[in-house]
Amino acid sequence: DTGVSQDPRHKITKRGQNVTFRCDPISEHNRLYWYRQTLGQGPEFLTYFQNEAQLEKSRLLSDRFSAERPKGSFSTLEIQRTEQGDSAMYLCASSPLRSDMSYSPLHFGNGTRLTVT
Amino acid sequence: AQSVTQLDSHVSVSEGTPVLLRCNYSSSYSPSLFWYVQHPNKGLQLLLKYTSAATLVKGINGFEAEFKKSETSFHLTKPSAHMSDAAEYFCVVTGTGTASKLTFGTGTRLQVTL
Numbered sequence: 001d002t003g004v005s006q007d008p009r010h011k012i013t014k015r016g017q018n019v020t021f022r023c024d025p026i027s028e029h030n031r032l033y034w035y036r037q038t039l040g041q042g043p044e045f046l047t048y049f050q051n052e053a054q055l056e057k058s059r060l061l062s063d064r065f066s067a068e069r070p071k072g073s074f075s076t077l078e079i080q081r082t083e084q085g086d087s088a089m090y091l092c093a094s095s096p097l098r099s100d101m102s103y104s105p106l107h108f109g110n111g112t113r114l115t116v117t
Numbered sequence: 118a119q120s121v122t123q124l125d126s127h128v129s130v131s132e133g134t135p136v137l138l139r140c141n142y143s144s145s146y147s148p149s150l151f152w153y154v155q156h157p158n159k160g161l162q163l164l165l166k167y168t169s170a171a172t173l174v175k176g177i178n179g180f181e182a183e184f185k186k187s188e189t190s191f192h193l194t195k196p197s198a199h200m201s202d203a204a205e206y207f208c209v210v211t212g213t214g215t216a217s218k219l220t221f222g223t224g225t226r227l228q229v230t231l
Contacts, residue, residue, distance in 0.1 A: 004160070033218070040126075042207050042221030043161070056218065091161070105151075106219065108161040 002026060004109035006092050012115045013082055020078045021112045025094030032075050033106060034067055035091040036060065043091055049075060050097065082116045089113050119144040121191075121208045123222035131230050136180075136195040138225045140208030143189065150191045151209040151219070152182055161207070167191065178202070203229045 005024040013019050025032045031050050035043035046065070047057045051072040061067075064082075069075040079086055090113075093106040124139040142148055152164040165176025172184040182193045191208060208222040 035219075040223070042209075042224050043219075045218050045220070048218065093161075105163045105166065106161075110158070110160045 004092055004094055004107050006090075006109040006112050008112055009110065010113045010115075012117065015082060015084060015116055017082055018078065018080045019082060019114065020076055021090055021092075021114075023075045023077070023092030023094075023109060025074070025092070026107055027073075028096060029094035029107070030072075030097040031095045031104075032069055033093040033095075034075070034077050035093065037089040037091055037111070038087075046077075079114075082114075084116045087114055087116045119148060119210045119220055121150075121210050121220065121222040123206075123208050123225050125225050126223065127226045127228065129228040129230060130198045132200055133197050136193070136198045136202065136227065138193040138206050138208075138227065140191045140193065140222060141189050142191055142208070142210050144210060149211040150182075150184060151211075152176065152180070152191075152193050153207045153209055153221075155205040155207065155224075157204075164193070164206075198227075198229045200229050200231075203227055 007022045033048040034046040036046055037043040045058050046061050047067050049069040052069050064080045067077045089111040091111045093108045095104040095106050098104055120143045122141045150167045153161045154164050155161050164180050165174045167174045167184045175181045180195045182191055184191050205224045205226050207224050209219045
């Protein structure tokens with residue numbers, strides 16, 4: 001399977017703990033995105049990378065959240081001091097960067113479901 | 118800024134009858150619009166996209182959507198529903214620039230009954 005891979009699929013943690021999620025994009029895709037989806041809502045943009053550079057962060061990404069893509073391949077999203085409000089599905093997506101800058105469809109992973117108790 | 122409004126949170130149709138999922142958009146420039154589908158425990162899948170070419174866009178699995186600038190709408194239709202179409206559908210608009218950042222609607226859950 002050469003799609004976007006996310007690990008773990010599910011994570012249950014206690015309030016105050018730190019968690020880290022991993023995303024492996026499609027190998028030739030330069031761009032990588034993180035979205036968050038809460039129950040009954042559409043996904044909300046968190047941040048995106050072009051290669052290893054983090055180019056944009058949403059105001060939703062508080063200082064407890066940090067994302068990295070150190071070698072321009074896989075990415076990690078860490079949440080420190082988790083709160084119950086962090087419970088959500090965290091989605092990763094990737095897309096290629098086209099030379100003409102035209103739109104490239106995003107390919108989504110199956111997500112990591114976080115439950116904070 | 119851009120946004121989309123999905124007018125129905127839940128739609129129920131009988132198998133074999135037409136499907137209509139409604140979406141209105143707001144954008145200060147010519148938007149690119151999409152419909153994504155999300156099946157339970159599956160990733161989001163692109164159904165179709167409008168990027169300022171033909172206003173009637175055909176997608177996968179028999180779905181299509183028509184971009185109507187005068188009505189600021191981008192409704193999703195299918196002539197005949199199948200049980201396998203039951204899923205959550207999201208209307209989506211691109212963000213500014215070339216980052217392909219997507220702004221999602223709140224979703225419409227499609228139920229297909231026998």
